[in-house]
Amino acid sequence: MNYEIVELTELSGKKAVVYSILKEGDQLTLFDHFIKEHIEKYNDEIKFIISRLHTIGHITGARQQYFKFNEGKPGDGVCAIYDEPDKELRLYCIRYGSCAILLGGGGPKPTGTKAWQDNEKLAKEAKVIIKISKDIIQRITDREIYWSANGAQLLGNLNFCDYEQEV
Amino acid sequence: MGLSYWEILIFVIMSKKYKTAKKHSSGLISMLLNEITPLEEQQVHTKMLLAARLDDLITAAGMSKSAFAILVNKQPSEITKWLSGTHNFTIDTLCEIALALNIPLAELFSFQQNQVVNKVQIVVSAKVTRPDFPFSIPLITCNADHYYYKTKSGHTTLLPVTSITT
Numbered sequence: 001m002n003y004e005i006v007e008l009t010e011l012s013g014k015k016a017v018v019y020s021i022l023k024e025g026d027q028l029t030l031f032d033h034f035i036k037e038h039i040e041k042y043n044d045e046i047k048f049i050i051s052r053l054h055t056i057g058h059i060t061g062a063r064q065q066y067f068k069f070n071e072g073k074p075g076d077g078v079c080a081i082y083d084e085p086d087k088e089l090r091l092y093c094i095r096y097g098s099c100a101i102l103l104g105g106g107g108p109k110p111t112g113t114k115a116w117q118d119n120e121k122l123a124k125e126a127k128v129i130i131k132i133s134k135d136i137i138q139r140i141t142d143r144e145i146y147w148s149a150n151g152a153q154l155l156g157n158l159n160f161c162d163y164e165q166e167v
Numbered sequence: 168m169g170l171s172y173w174e175i176l177i178f179v180i181m182s183k184k185y186k187t188a189k190k191h192s193s194g195l196i197s198m199l200l201n202e203i204t205p206l207e208e209q210q211v212h213t214k215m216l217l218a219a220r221l222d223d224l225i226t227a228a229g230m231s232k233s234a235f236a237i238l239v240n241k242q243p244s245e246i247t248k249w250l251s252g253t254h255n256f257t258i259d260t261l262c263e264i265a266l267a268l269n270i271p272l273a274e275l276f277s278f279q280q281n282q283v284v285n286k287v288q289i290v291v292s293a294k295v296t297r298p299d300f301p302f303s304i305p306l307i308t309c310n311a312d313h314y315y316y317k318t319k320s321g322h323t324t325l326l327p328v329t330s331i332t333t
Contacts, residue, residue, distance in 0.1 A: 006191035010200060019188060028193075035195045050199050051211040052252070060215050065222055065250040082251040148187075158188050 003132075005102065005158040011050075013058030017152050019102040021132060030128070031091075031103040038089060042108070045089045049081060053103075061098040071116065071126060076133040078126070080106070090122060092129045094136070099152040102136075104129035135160050215252035216278045222250050224268050224275070238267045 002024035011018035020029035072078025077094045091106040107121040116122035139145040145156040236243045265272045
């Protein structure tokens, strides 16, 4: 998968920068696809998530308490936006401190589903964000990606190509 | 005058190294943000700010979440929900929290946040003024109440401390 990290202008603010992933040849980010897929059935939940993300970006910052952790592998930062118990939609993301988050995709988590591994759609979306997190950590380790002086913005080579992994 | 090969090479490397993420404007997000009413927006803001304030107050009180859960006689999972910014608190619960934290109820709604300073630039300027008494660098310290000073004219003089400090 060839992709690029992009900043979502509507959600980013002075408290946190909100990123998502734009796949090569696609006009919609992973978060846009998440909205598009679920807007019909879960309109209120989608609006609630967007409102929370807007508040995170402009007012509160990405405080740890707003997220559910341990969705990915230890130390990869993969988490889900905290949802109310009666809500179904789950959105996966990567939290980088309180200053930045990267939104992936997600899907409905039916009642009784304990882990994303139990649901095909959630497993697919979770694996994508876990892979992205791994790629970013590798780029940071290789010093190809940096954090800006204020710790809020990713700088450097934000384009990822699959062939780089194969080399 | 054109740029040299090295100047172009450095420019290309630096522009790649410090490249920020491309800005992406989403029509879907804009549309949904416009659909959110001011009331809904205010409700979400208030819930999230209240949760953040509660978290700060628990931390300031030197308590862990589990210790706070015991104090208010709740399960730790209930406290996690309170702090998630999704909980719709009742007045009764807020009174219980204020009492447990030993603060006035209104304190829970003091949402002003300390500004986090990531970078500080300090500019120091000095203005040299001529002292009333023409002295410069002390030569030696001889005792507790008298000092030798070299005057501008090159002479040394013995001064009591009181005459310097006044």
